[in-house]
Amino acid sequence: MCIFCKILKGEIPNKTILEDENFLAFEDINPQAKIHILIIPKIHIDSFDVMAPKIMGEMTSFIQKVASIVDVKNDGYRLITNIGNNGGQEVKHIHFHLLGGEKLGTIL
Numbered sequence: 001m002c003i004f005c006k007i008l009k010g011e012i013p014n015k016t017i018l019e020d021e022n023f024l025a026f027e028d029i030n031p032q033a034k035i036h037i038l039i040i041p042k043i044h045i046d047s048f049d050v051m052a053p054k055i056m057g058e059m060t061s062f063i064q065k066v067a068s069i070v071d072v073k074n075d076g077y078r079l080i081t082n083i084g085n086n087g088g089q090e091v092k093h094i095h096f097h098l099l100g101g102e103k104l105g106t107i108l
């Protein structure tokens with residue numbers, strides 16, 4: 001079982017920001033910005049590359065709620081999903097990184 005599925009089962013503790021029947025948002029254990037949240041679906045999906053558009057649509061609304069809760073909507077934020085080895089994906093359970101709370105470095 002992957003590490004995020006273990007978090008979803010409660011086997012590994014997390015600092016939850018928001019949860020509903022389909023998604024969980026929690027603080028990254030190794031934050032790369034003042035605000036660094038991970039957002040995952042409750043079903044195991046390997047990566048964005050194999051995620052159904054319907055789930056992506058539902059996840060969009062959930063991520064927007066998370067952005068509201070952590071109060072980054074006015075100042076802006078960044079969403080990242082790493083895909084596969086070249087994308088630098090370490091945990092093979094689709095997740096979005098929500099980064100904010102400060103001016104972020106430019107990567108593109």
Ligand code: 5GP
Pocket residue numbers: 003012014015026027028029030031038081082088089090091092
């Ligand atoms: P990836 O490199 O796969 O895009 O990102 C994986 C992220 O998961 C990393 O930012 C890492 O800090 C985070 N992470 C790994 N294990 C845990 C954990 O047990 N708890 C939490 N909260 N974050 C984790």
Ligand code: ZN
Pocket residue numbers: 001002003004005006043044045092093
């Ligand atoms: Zn999983």
